[in-house]
Amino acid sequence: MKFDLHTHHVRCGHADGTIRDYIEAGIAAGLGVIGISDHTPYFGSASEQEFPHIAMSKSELVHYVDEVLSLQKEYAGVIDVLLGIEADYLPEHAELYRKTLSAYPFDYIIGSVHNVGGISIFNKNRWKKLSPQGQITDKSTYYRLIADSARSGMFQILGHIDAMKGNYPAFSDIPADAAVDDCLRIIGENGVSIEINTSGCTKKCGGWYPSDAILERALHYGVEVTFGSDAHKPSRVAEDREAVAARLKEIGFTRWVYYKQREQIAVPL
Template identity: 55%
Template sequence: MRFDLHTHHERCGHAVGEVEDYVLAALDQGLDAIGISDHSPFFHSDKEQADPGIAMEKREFPAYVKDVLRLKEKYADRIEVLLGVEADFLPEGVASYRRQLQKYPLDYVIGSVHYTFGRNIFDRDRWKGADDEDLFKVKEAYFDLIAASARSGDYQVLGHIDAIKGFCPEITDIQTNKVENALQTIAEEQVAIEVNTSGKMKACGGWYPSEDILERACFYGVPVTMGSDAHHPRRVGDDLEAVRAKLKDIGFTEWWLFREKKPVSVAL
């Protein structure tokens, strides 16, 4: 079975195309299932749209859900359309997100850490002039948040768990036991991590997470899934077969997709 659980569309403000464009792209790629998982609004904020160009307005979310459910029905005999969302893990916002997201018939929620110490990890400027001590502190805080997101019980998938390397590749070489601790927590909670192929377009030049993290994840029994993190329809399913081959080489025998927040094991 071929699927891609991580895709975006124009509502978030930094992706191209409508939801249906991604469904059609998945059909062109011969996928059996496509997950639509655009960035949720910043539900914890008092603002209607806390960060334009990053996430959709709050009032857009019901329309987003309705749109995906319409396409789920329209294409039911051709491809399985799964309703997902990518939600920021923000400790101060957990209750707000939980309260809002439980209103909708989501198939899965991707929990992603995009912020440490109040700054976006994809902000290139935050890494300028950072020394090893700075990188150590940020990396420890980042993987503490990854572990906390796994413990929250709010997510079926954890997004791009080493995306902190995106525009700071050298942080990969900073050693901390927080990475190992996070993997052990994720395994205990049985939350899936995604192999996210969008990292190859960042300065780090490779998938999230790195192969060594995937090897440790396999050792601990962490479930895996696949997501292109497509922000353009042409990237739907990107590197899917290469991901499948690498996971098999590492020792994984299955990957997961989700229906009604329940895992479905698919043989690799």
Template identity: 55%
Template structure:
């Protein structure tokens, strides 16, 4: 069973194509399951669309849900379409986000940390003033502490791109801290699932999130895994799925998971 749970579309402001385009690409690519998981609006903002180039407007969210559900019915028998969302994790607003999501029949929710101390994780300039090793490690620890909090919140079925902070700072992996292993233990204790996200190939770090080294540690601690291409163009749906599957088997994983009606579905590797 080939699946991809992390895809976007035009509503977020930085992806191309319609939801239908991603479903058609999934069928063409031989997938049995396609999840639609566009970026959540900034629900805590007073503005309808706080950052138009990053996330959809709050007023668009109900129509997003309706479109996915309608396409699920239309494509029944051809491919299974799952309703998801990639949610930002803001600890101070988690109950607001939780309340919003409870209104809708999601199959799964991806929880992703995109901001640390008010700065985007893919903002290159965040590293400009961090020259000392202790400062870089502190930044890394701030990020992984937020990952821990997102796991403990139990709001999410999948944790998204858990080491993406290294996207434009590849050498971050060389700055070691016990917080990384602590985070993996927390995720395992919370029965969390992390995605192998193949969009890292488009950043300076190359490859996937998380790194092979971190995946090996995740396997050691018993963390469960899923797959997401993080496609922002339809042509990337299912990107490197078979390569990821092979690597996971080499590491020692026996299965991975997708979600249906917020329940894990096990797929043998």
């Protein structure tokens, strides 16, 4: 069973194409399962749409869910359309996100850390102002937040767990191995999956998230893996999927997983 669990569309304000476009792209790519997982609104803000070019408005969430469920029925027997969503992990708003999202029948929720200390993880300028110790602190804080998201019980999948390297490839060389290992151990203990996310190829790091080194350690800690292109245009659906499968087998993984109705389904590599 071929799947891609991480796709976006026009509602988030920074992706191209309709949900139907991504489903059709999944069919063309030979997928049996396509997950739709656009960004949640910013529930912690008083504004209806705090960041129009990052996430959908609050009032659009119900329309998003209804559209995916309608297309799920329409494409039944052709491709399995799953209702997913990508939610920021913001500790101060975690319970609000949990309560709001629990009202909808999501097959899975991807939890992603996009901000550390109020600054986007993709902001390369943050590193210019930091001493070597400050860089270690920021990287360690990032992995503590990811570990906390694994403990929260809110998510089935954790998104792009080294995406801080996206626009700053030197991130991978910042020495914070203890924080990374502790994070992976906690993820494994809590039965949460991590995605191999191929959107890193669109950033300066030019590679997948996470690195092979992290995947090797994830295997050691018994962490399950899944696949997501994080496509923001239909042409990227399932991008590099076969190459990812081959690399996972080289590392030592024997399976990857997807989620339907919050239940984990294992697929041999």
